[in-house]
Amino acid sequence: MQRVYLDNAATTAIRPEVVDEMANVMKNVFGNPSSTHVFGREAKALIELSRKNIAQRLNVSPAEIYFTSCGTESNNTIIRSCVNDLDVTRIITTDLEHKCVIESIKDIEYRGKAEVIRLNILKNGNIDYQQLEELLKDQSKKTLVSLMHANNEIGNLTDVKYISKLCQENNTLFHTDTVQTVGHYDLDFQDLGVDFASCSAHKIHGPKGAGFLYAKKASHLKALISGGGQERGLRSGTENVYGIVGLSKAFDLALDELDEHVQHIKEIKQYTIQQLQEAIPGVGFNGLSADLDKSLYALLSIKLPFHDALIGFELELAGIAISQGSACSSGAAKVSTVMSTIYNEDEISQMTPLRVSFSYETSKEDIDTLINTLKKIAAKHQLQNA
Incomplete structure (x- = not known):
C-alpha cells in the first residue's frame, strides 16, 4: 500500500x-x-x-x-x-x-x-x-x-x-x-x-x-x-x-531553499483546493485557509459537507496520514477548541474538519490519492442520506 x-x-x-x-x-x-x-x-x-x-x-x-x-x-x-x-x-x-x-x-x-x-x-x-x-x-x-x-x-x-x-x-x-x-x-x-x-x-x-x-x-x-x-x-x-x-x-x-519550496507548496495547495472543489460538491474551507495570501501556505483546513467522526481512521486504512485538528494532545478525535470557537453546535454536527499540511516533499500524486479516497467516502455518505 x-x-x-x-x-x-x-x-x-x-x-x-x-x-x-x-x-x-x-x-x-x-x-x-x-x-x-x-x-x-x-x-x-x-x-x-x-x-x-x-x-x-x-x-x-x-x-x-x-x-x-x-x-x-x-x-x-x-x-x-x-x-x-x-x-x-x-x-x-x-x-x-x-x-x-x-x-x-x-x-x-x-x-x-x-x-x-x-x-x-x-x-x-x-x-x-x-x-x-x-x-x-x-x-x-x-x-x-x-x-x-x-x-x-x-x-x-x-x-x-x-x-x-x-x-x-x-x-x-x-x-x-x-x-x-x-x-x-x-x-x-x-x-x-x-x-x-x-x-x-x-x-x-x-x-x-x-x-x-x-x-x-x-x-x-x-x-x-x-x-x-x-x-x-x-x-x-x-x-x-x-x-x-x-x-x-x-x-x-x-x-x-525557501523560495523554491514556497512556490512548490503553494502550487500543491492550489491544486488540492481545485481538485476538492471538483470532486466533492459542497466542500468548504475553515477560516481563511483557502486564501494563499492570508493563511499559512503549507496548511489547508477542509470542511467536508457531512459528519464523519471516523474519517481519520478511514483515511489511515487507505494509507493516508492526516489530522482532524492539531496534534498538540493525544487521544480520540473530538471537536477542537478552534472549531468550537468559530462554529456553533449545529454547524459542527453537519461537517467534518480535516487539516492537510504540506511539505516540499508533497507531490500531486499524494494529493490525487487523498482526493480519490475522500471522493469514495463522500459517495458513501451521499448514499446513506439518499
Missing part, C-alpha cells in the same frame, strides 16, 4: 543533511559544554556557532536566543516568567492559541495571578483587531498580549507587525508563538518588533527535542528550570548539543 504523509504541521521528516550533521556531532563531539577542558569547549563552540547563525538569520543578537527542548517549553517559559517576574497582571489572548499557551494561561488564571481577556473571534477565524486596540488603551495593569503568528489548525495569519506597533504604543509586552512560521517565512524579528517568540526544530525538518525562544534584550525573563545556570541562567540542564546543531542546520536549509 502506498503511504501518503499529509500531516506536516504536526511534525516533518528530518532531512538527511540534518541527520548527517547530527551524526557527526554524536560521533566526534561528546564533551559536556559546561566542562572547561577541550572536549567541553568543542561542544560549547558548536552551541554558540548555532546560536550566532540563528540570530543572524532572524536579525537579532545571539544574546536574545535561548535554546530549549521545544515550542511548548519556550511558550511556557515566556508566559509564566512574564507573570512571575515581569509584574504582568493582565493577559490578552484568544481561544485559538496552541494548547501549550491556552493551558499555561488557564493555570495562571486559576491561581489568580493575572486577569485574562480572550479576544472575540470573527467568523473567518481572525481576531477582532478593533477590540484589541480598545483594550490596549487601558494601561492601568501591566499587560502581555499572547497571539500566535499562524494558527496551527486553520492557518490564519495574524498581523504581527501591526500588533507589535499597537503594543509598543501602549507600553505592552507582546509574545507570539511562531512555531508554524519560523523557517517557513523569512522573518526579521527586529522589523516585526515582537518581544518574545518561539520555535521548534521538528516543524522545519529538524530533530524533535530541540527549539529556542527569542527574548528581546533586557527583557529580564527568569528560569522555569533551575540548576547549573546553562543558557545564561534561563534554562538549566546539560544542553542537547546535537539537537541544537540539527536545529541550526535545518533552519539554514529551510531558508536557503
Whole structure:
C-alpha cells in the first residue's frame, strides 16, 4: 500500500543533511559544554556557532536566543516568567492559541495571578483587531498580549507587525508563538518588533527535542528550570548539543531553499483546493485557509459537507496520514477548541474538519490519492442520506 504523509504541521521528516550533521556531532563531539577542558569547549563552540547563525538569520543578537527542548517549553517559559517576574497582571489572548499557551494561561488564571481577556473571534477565524486596540488603551495593569503568528489548525495569519506597533504604543509586552512560521517565512524579528517568540526544530525538518525562544534584550525573563545556570541562567540542564546543531542546520536549509519550496507548496495547495472543489460538491474551507495570501501556505483546513467522526481512521486504512485538528494532545478525535470557537453546535454536527499540511516533499500524486479516497467516502455518505 502506498503511504501518503499529509500531516506536516504536526511534525516533518528530518532531512538527511540534518541527520548527517547530527551524526557527526554524536560521533566526534561528546564533551559536556559546561566542562572547561577541550572536549567541553568543542561542544560549547558548536552551541554558540548555532546560536550566532540563528540570530543572524532572524536579525537579532545571539544574546536574545535561548535554546530549549521545544515550542511548548519556550511558550511556557515566556508566559509564566512574564507573570512571575515581569509584574504582568493582565493577559490578552484568544481561544485559538496552541494548547501549550491556552493551558499555561488557564493555570495562571486559576491561581489568580493575572486577569485574562480572550479576544472575540470573527467568523473567518481572525481576531477582532478593533477590540484589541480598545483594550490596549487601558494601561492601568501591566499587560502581555499572547497571539500566535499562524494558527496551527486553520492557518490564519495574524498581523504581527501591526500588533507589535499597537503594543509598543501602549507600553505592552507582546509574545507570539511562531512555531508554524519560523523557517517557513523569512522573518526579521527586529522589523516585526515582537518581544518574545518561539520555535521548534521538528516543524522545519529538524530533530524533535530541540527549539529556542527569542527574548528581546533586557527583557529580564527568569528560569522555569533551575540548576547549573546553562543558557545564561534561563534554562538549566546539560544542553542537547546535537539537537541544537540539527536545529541550526535545518533552519539554514529551510531558508536557503525557501523560495523554491514556497512556490512548490503553494502550487500543491492550489491544486488540492481545485481538485476538492471538483470532486466533492459542497466542500468548504475553515477560516481563511483557502486564501494563499492570508493563511499559512503549507496548511489547508477542509470542511467536508457531512459528519464523519471516523474519517481519520478511514483515511489511515487507505494509507493516508492526516489530522482532524492539531496534534498538540493525544487521544480520540473530538471537536477542537478552534472549531468550537468559530462554529456553533449545529454547524459542527453537519461537517467534518480535516487539516492537510504540506511539505516540499508533497507531490500531486499524494494529493490525487487523498482526493480519490475522500471522493469514495463522500459517495458513501451521499448514499446513506439518499
